[in-house]
Amino acid sequence: MAKTAARRRSPARRKRPYHHGRLREALLEAAERMIEEDGPESVTVREAARRAGVSPGAPFRHFASRTALMTGVAERAMRRFLDEIERAEAAVDPADAGARYAALGHAYLRWATRNPEPFRVLATRSLIDFEGSESLPGDNDRIRALMQEIVADGQARGQIRAADPAALELAAKALSYGLARMYVDGHFPQWGVAEGEVPEAMRRVIDLFLELLTPASRL
Numbered sequence: 001m002a003k004t005a006a007r008r009r010s011p012a013r014r015k016r017p018y019h020h021g022r023l024r025e026a027l028l029e030a031a032e033r034m035i036e037e038d039g040p041e042s043v044t045v046r047e048a049a050r051r052a053g054v055s056p057g058a059p060f061r062h063f064a065s066r067t068a069l070m071t072g073v074a075e076r077a078m079r080r081f082l083d084e085i086e087r088a089e090a091a092v093d094p095a096d097a098g099a100r101y102a103a104l105g106h107a108y109l110r111w112a113t114r115n116p117e118p119f120r121v122l123a124t125r126s127l128i129d130f131e132g133s134e135s136l137p138g139d140n141d142r143i144r145a146l147m148q149e150i151v152a153d154g155q156a157r158g159q160i161r162a163a164d165p166a167a168l169e170l171a172a173k174a175l176s177y178g179l180a181r182m183y184v185d186g187h188f189p190q191w192g193v194a195e196g197e198v199p200e201a202m203r204r205v206i207d208l209f210l211e212l213l214t215p216a217s218r219l
Contacts, residue, residue: 024062024072026052031073035117040127045069070121071128071136077118078139084111085143097154098210104146105176105206112180113198120184123177147172154213161215168213175209 030051034043045066046056063069088107092099112119121127130136147169154160160168179202182188193201 023052023054023058026054027062027069028072028076031069032076032118035073035121039117040070040121040124043070043073067127067129071130071133073118074121074128074130075133075135075139077115077122078136080115080118081111081122082139082142085146089146095157097150097157097159098214100150101147101154101160101172101213102206102210104150105172105209106203108176109180109183109202109206110199113183113202116184119180123181123184144169144173158215160213172209175205179205 027045027048030048031043033051034047043066045060045063048069049056049058063072085104085107088103089100092103094100128136130140148165151160151165151168151172155162155165182191183198183202188195188198188201
């Protein structure tokens with residue numbers, strides 16, 4: 001009876017909270033593996049949870065939906081993308097607008113061809129909540145601001161032709177994005193460019209566009 005009374009008097013044992021020190025990162029890493037293996041369409045929050053070794057309901061305090069999870073993947077990809085661009089820009093003469101443009105274009109394409117599935121996630125707005133992300137709009141603006149700076153500085157130095165800056169920036173973006181998307185979507189073979197020839201073909205296109213940007217007096 002004494003033991004029974006003692007058990008009754010003892011406070012109810014509190015349920016221990018679930019701890020996973022890096023659950024958010026584990027879920028993102030699981031989603032990234034799924035994307036690499038089977039493409040972005042294969043990703044589900046439930047499967048990411050299974051691969052991370054947690055219950056199906058555990059992820060939802062971090063990612064309330066598949067779109068939220070994919071947005072997290074895109075944010076991580078964008079940070080790596082920016083790192084690639086910033087390293088390339090740091091390696092060239094800041095007073096040479098042509099070299100800066102080439103560095104930006106080549107870095108953009110190099111990252112996309114080495115990371116085709118993450119690029120696909122970033123490029124496909126229907127997969128992510130771009131505007132709702134805490135970092136994607138700002139990071140995207142950083143790349144755009146860099147292009148605007150290169151064009152403005154190049155025109156001021158007489159290194160880039162006098163033309164509508166907005167049109168030049170849009171053309172540069174369309175060129176880099178278009179080439180990257182052609183690679184990711186498998187279009188190059190239809191244009192006579194074999195897999196091993198793609199980097200050189202891209203380099204020639206970027207160099208040709210840069211030549212078109214250069215004032216005739218500087219050629």
